[in-house]
Amino acid sequence: MYDVPVRWSDMDAYGHVNNARFLTLYEEARVAMFFVGARAHGLGSFEEGIVIARHEIDYLRPVDFGDPVRVEMWISALKTASFTVDYELYDDGVLASKARSVCVPYNLAEGHPRRLSAEEKDFLTPYWIRS
Template sequence: MDAFGHVNNNQFMVLLEEARVAMTFGVAADAGLVGFREGIVVARHEVDYLLPVTVPAEVRVELWVERIGNSSFTFAYELFANDKLALKARSVMVPFNTETQRPRRVTGPERAFLEQWTD
């Protein structure tokens, strides 16, 4: 909570991360795709806070893929608190090779997986 009794902005980033991790580590792994587990980093976040959120609140995050490039892709999110749109956000994600510490390209199987989640 912040000084005004609202959920702190950092907590929203945690909720978005949880949605992202569920998609790239959970759903992707269940589909047989392990590349994201081997390395992926956030290159950029863009967040629009639309409504303050107070506790208690029922929160839901909707997530989809907005764009797929050669070496990055963009997740888009809408966060609802008590069924009211409270936040819109985007995260640019970059597949990453942890051995070389360098970005890598989106593979064909990764692209096919991500395309299922475009709007």
């Protein structure tokens, strides 16, 4: 769970969070998990490169400017060279959006995808909810 502030710049002309900015809110929560959270567990390899292969998002209700939104995340798929993050975004305790991102570990220096390391799998496993 991660609280993400809603900024004035996230708003559209109708006074709601712009649809594209939802991805930014999800990204902030994901970065906190894979960079800050992983680093706190002694794992820095995610910082060397993760790319997004796919995003899916469902908008369930508008989100207005105000208090931070809460993003809950879990891993819904864990494969050899990718993992899927599922999210739910809550505004004032009400579910406002659901999303999914397929993440691929990536070697930025050499310009190609890579496999998940054993340490990365160990970090992700407690968040994995098998369906």
